[in-house]
Amino acid sequence: MTGDTADQGSNPSGGVPxxxxxxxxxxLLARIAQRDEQxxxxxxxxxxxxxxxxxxxxIGQPQEAEDIVQEVMLRLWDHAPRLSQKVNGAIRLGxxxxxxxxxxxxxxxxxxxxxxxxxxxxxxxxxxxxDREMEEREESNxxxxxxxxxxxxxRAAIVLTYYEELPNSQAAEAMDMNIKAFESLLxxxxxxxxxxxxxxxxxxxx
Amino acid sequence: xxxxxxxxxxxxxxxxDQYTVPDMSADFADRVVDATxxxxxxxxxxxxxxSRRWRSGRRVLVGVLAAGALAxxxxxxxxxxxxxxxxxxxxxxxxAVTFEERPEPLQPVTEExxxxxxEDAPLIEGRIDTPEELEEVFRRVDEAGDIRRENRRDRVDxxxxxxxxxxxxxxxxxxxxxxxxxxxxRLERFREWSDERRERRTxxxxxxxxxxxxxxxxxxxxxxxxxxxxxRSVAERVRRFRELPPEERRERIRQFREQRRANRxxxxxxxxxxxxxxxxxxxxxxxxxx
Numbered sequence: 001m002t003g004d005t006a007d008q009g010s011n012p013s014g015g016v017p018x019x020x021x022x023x024x025x026x027x028l029l030a031r032i033a034q035r036d037e038q039x040x041x042x043x044x045x046x047x048x049x050x051x052x053x054x055x056x057x058x059i060g061q062p063q064e065a066e067d068i069v070q071e072v073m074l075r076l077w078d079h080a081p082r083l084s085q086k087v088n089g090a091i092r093l094g095x096x097x098x099x100x101x102x103x104x105x106x107x108x109x110x111x112x113x114x115x116x117x118x119x120x121x122x123x124x125x126x127x128x129x130x131d132r133e134m135e136e137r138e139e140s141n142x143x144x145x146x147x148x149x150x151x152x153x154x155r156a157a158i159v160l161t162y163y164e165e166l167p168n169s170q171a172a173e174a175m176d177m178n179i180k181a182f183e184s185l186l187x188x189x190x191x192x193x194x195x196x197x198x199x200x201x202x203x204x205x206x
Numbered sequence: 207x208x209x210x211x212x213x214x215x216x217x218x219x220x221x222x223d224q225y226t227v228p229d230m231s232a233d234f235a236d237r238v239v240d241a242t243x244x245x246x247x248x249x250x251x252x253x254x255x256x257s258r259r260w261r262s263g264r265r266v267l268v269g270v271l272a273a274g275a276l277a278x279x280x281x282x283x284x285x286x287x288x289x290x291x292x293x294x295x296x297x298x299x300x301x302a303v304t305f306e307e308r309p310e311p312l313q314p315v316t317e318e319x320x321x322x323x324x325e326d327a328p329l330i331e332g333r334i335d336t337p338e339e340l341e342e343v344f345r346r347v348d349e350a351g352d353i354r355r356e357n358r359r360d361r362v363d364x365x366x367x368x369x370x371x372x373x374x375x376x377x378x379x380x381x382x383x384x385x386x387x388x389x390x391x392r393l394e395r396f397r398e399w400s401d402e403r404r405e406r407r408t409x410x411x412x413x414x415x416x417x418x419x420x421x422x423x424x425x426x427x428x429x430x431x432x433x434x435x436x437x438r439s440v441a442e443r444v445r446r447f448r449e450l451p452p453e454e455r456r457e458r459i460r461q462f463r464e465q466r467r468a469n470r471x472x473x474x475x476x477x478x479x480x481x482x483x484x485x486x487x488x489x490x491x492x493x494x495x496x
Contacts, residue, residue, distance in 0.1 A: 037239060039244070040238075040239065041235055041239065044234070044235045044238055044239075045235065048230065048234060048235070048238075049230065052230050053226065053227045056228070057225060057227065058226045060229045066230060066234060068232060069230075069233070070237065070238050070241065071232070073238045073357070074238065074241055074242065074245065077242045077245070078245065142221060142224070143221050143222050143223070143224040143225035144225050146222065146225075147225060148223070160220065163213075163225070186211070187211070187212065190211060190212040190214070191212050193214075193222075194212055194214065194218065196216050197221065
């Protein structure tokens with residue numbers, strides 16, 4: 001499940017061949033390093049929706065998710081000159097941006113947990129809603145609570161593979177893990193998610 | 207541990223798919239671009255960590271330099287000399303390294319002693335059988351004694367200076383100029399008194415020797431250096447005394463004082479009587495009965 005299809009630049013199954021995609025990303029990065037605002041806007045337009053989905057599903061708060069995406073983009077702006085020299089024309093911007101977004105989200109979750117001593121509180125309803133809308137909101141809240149009750153890394157693994165439909169190799173790359181470790185993490189994450197779902201269903205049925 | 211994906215049933219998937227994402231702000235891109243203006247430059251990269259070999263090599267180098275600095279400081283402050291460790295001179299080290307012949311060390315310049323200046327001093331061979339030879343012996347003994355006493359006084363002065371300097375380094379209170387002068391004056395008075403006493407004894411002894419030479423016509427070397435031998439025997443006795451246990455030393459000192467007072471005709475001083483602590487705590491009188 002993906003919210004939209006704006007992430008064509010980093011999608012290997014998209015219309016742009018992988019080699020061309022890498023070359024395009026390197027060219028964009030070089031232009032950003034030269035402080036080309038247009039290139040920067042292109043990257044924002046191509047990747048911010050995907051990054052926002054990842055951040056939101058990990059954090060559960062839209063404003064916080066936007067802050068994370070903004071921070072990712074600003075880091076790209078800051079590091080573009082050095083990154084451009086370092087990668088020497090071989091970079092996949094989507095992978096780099098996803099890795100930064102996942103790390104920032106995990107950091108924020110850990111900081112919030114340390115500050116509050118518990119999980120990040122769920123978003124409260126702001127106003128009375130109609131029955132159908134309330135039902136949908138309850139279902140959405142149920143799904144969100146299922147995901148956000150997972151530990152940070154398991155949550156990231158579910159978000160990247162189930163919601164973003166990334167292959168394990170790319171998800172592992174985004175989490176800066178080797179594939180074996182990621183597959184083990186994903187196995188535990190799916191098991192924990194299914195157990196949580198069954199417990200919830202059992203409670204609801206009673 | 208199996209890593210096969212755990213399947214989600216359709217009902218569970220439909221629940222999970224309810225986790226939808228709200229739209230982003232419309233002006234998100236503008237806000238990000240605006241935020242790039244006046245943004246501080248990123249910090250420079252950290253200097254790469256040096257290799258392991260260089261780190262260990264650097265530790266060895268620092269250790270060697272530290273040891274060298276300590277050895278230099280110890281040599282400069284004279285610690286090694288006090289410990290009896292002889293340091294080679296620079297020329298010796300250089301000679302050992304280069305195998306070059308070491309230049310002869312400069313001989314210390316010694317002042318000509320008065321004895322060397324006496325060109326007409328009689329040559330003494332064998333026994334002493336003329337008054338001139340005897341006076342020459344006395345003169346040479348006086349010269350040697352003067353040098354010995356002068357060296358001894360220099361050492362005492364040097365010890366006083368060292369003590370004052372050491373106290374200064376340790377931050378201890380120092381004697382004032384007046385106190386130091388009083389100390390040196392007392393020392394000088396003691397030296398004068400000691401010199402007069404020794405000269406009187408020496409002159410008496412020499413008169414005896416002159417008489418002996420006049421009467422017997424000859425003197426052996428042992429007759430003259432008897433006094434010096436006596437000095438050596440005193441030094442030996444002092445050395446043996448210092449090796450005694452403290453109780454024995456105190457007893458000897460007490461006996462010496464008694465003997466000296468007896469020689470002067472003074473009454474022997476009684477040792478203060480030490481009371482038995484058990485007796486001391488006993489009341490002298492019976493406690494008053496109530």
